[in-house]
Amino acid sequence: MTNESVNTETIEELKISTIDPNAPAKERKEFPGWLYGILFVVFDAIGVAALQIGVSQSTTRVKLSNNMWLTGWGFVTKMFTNLNFVAVLNLILWGVLYVILLMLINRFWIATPIFLAVTFIIAVIEHFKVSIRYEAILPSDLNFLKADAGNLMSFMPAGAQWTILLAVVIFVAFIALFVFLNHRDGRHGKLFRGDDKQSRSLNAIVRLLLIIVPGTFFTLYSMQVSTVGSWAKTFSSAMGGHAVHVGFRLRCAAQRTAGRLHHKAAESESHGEA
Numbered sequence: 001m002t003n004e005s006v007n008t009e010t011i012e013e014l015k016i017s018t019i020d021p022n023a024p025a026k027e028r029k030e031f032p033g034w035l036y037g038i039l040f041v042v043f044d045a046i047g048v049a050a051l052q053i054g055v056s057q058s059t060t061r062v063k064l065s066n067n068m069w070l071t072g073w074g075f076v077t078k079m080f081t082n083l084n085f086v087a088v089l090n091l092i093l094w095g096v097l098y099v100i101l102l103m104l105i106n107r108f109w110i111a112t113p114i115f116l117a118v119t120f121i122i123a124v125i126e127h128f129k130v131s132i133r134y135e136a137i138l139p140s141d142l143n144f145l146k147a148d149a150g151n152l153m154s155f156m157p158a159g160a161q162w163t164i165l166l167a168v169v170i171f172v173a174f175i176a177l178f179v180f181l182n183h184r185d186g187r188h189g190k191l192f193r194g195d196d197k198q199s200r201s202l203n204a205i206v207r208l209l210l211i212i213v214p215g216t217f218f219t220l221y222s223m224q225v226s227t228v229g230s231w232a233k234t235f236s237s238a239m240g241g242h243a244v245h246v247g248f249r250l251r252c253a254a255q256r257t258a259g260r261l262h263h264k265a266a267e268s269e270s271h272g273e274a
Contacts, residue, residue, distance in 0.1 A: 030186035036108060040093075044098055047119035047227050048090045054123030055130055075263035078240075081248040086240030093221070094119070103207045109182040113175055120167050127163060 080086040098115050105111040182188055192207060194200035225234040 026188040028184060031184075036191070039108070039112075040095075040098065040102075043116065044091055044095045047116055048087070048094055050116075050119045051090070051094075051126070054126040083134070085238075089236065089239035093218065096218045099214050100211050100218075102191060103210045106191055106207065108191060109178045110189065111173075113178050117171060117175055120128040120171055122166050124163060127157040128160060163261070 076087045079087060098111075101115055102108065102111045105114075187193070192203035194203050221232045221235075223235050224230040227233055
């Protein structure tokens with residue numbers, strides 16, 4: 001009896017399938033509503049942080065605010081050290097504007113870069129103003145832009161191009177992130193959707209209310225925050241005493257007065273030495 005050796009070899013199987021070019025692409029998973037809520041808070045905080053960095057200036061004359069480049073979220077830690085909730089106040093007020101923008105566009109991945117672009121532009125302008133005049137943007141600056149817009153470049157501080165370049169690079173990085181997230185999101189950032197006329201009408205009513213109610217709150221707050229004894233002034237003082245008016249950061253009177261006194265003292269010293 002002879003033993004025959006059997007060689008076992010691996011057999012590869014090739015499967016060929018036909019793909020219909022007209023078949024719909026594989027649907028991507030939609031982002032849930034709670035994730036949009038988290039991202040809303042995150043990007044709102046990023047916009048407020050950009051504004052805070054814009055008015056943070058290390059100077060020997062007057063300290064306008066915590067220098068976030070050195071101390072990080074200094075205006076956040078004040079909530080625990082001094083019970084100063086100016087960070088929450090800024091998040092609420094800018095969040096109101098963010099909500100209005102979202103309801104107007106109804107596309108999260110389009111409204112968010114617009115919101116960040118506005119905050120970045122204001123932050124850069126305020127950074128220049130603080131560097132030159134040691135004060136944030138005031139509503140009266142709009143009159144200056146109308147009267148002398150042609151000489152605007154002459155008021156740029158030294159190294160302004162690097163600040164602008166940094167802001168542009170950061171914003172482009174965010175744009176790339178939003179394009180990627182929009183591609184991954186199956187609903188492409190559409191917050192309100194409707195398949196029939198009734199649902200679309202209901203969505204339109206809800207969006208309108210989410211524009212009118214926050215807009216009314218922000219308008220009334222802006223009109224009354226400077227009035228002593230008003231609900232807006234009381235609310236602002238309880239949160240930290242700072243208010244935001246459509247991008248114009250208003251400093252408290254004591255802080256502005258201190259800045260003027262320091263400025264006058266510095267001029268007096270320079271004249272005395274001369």
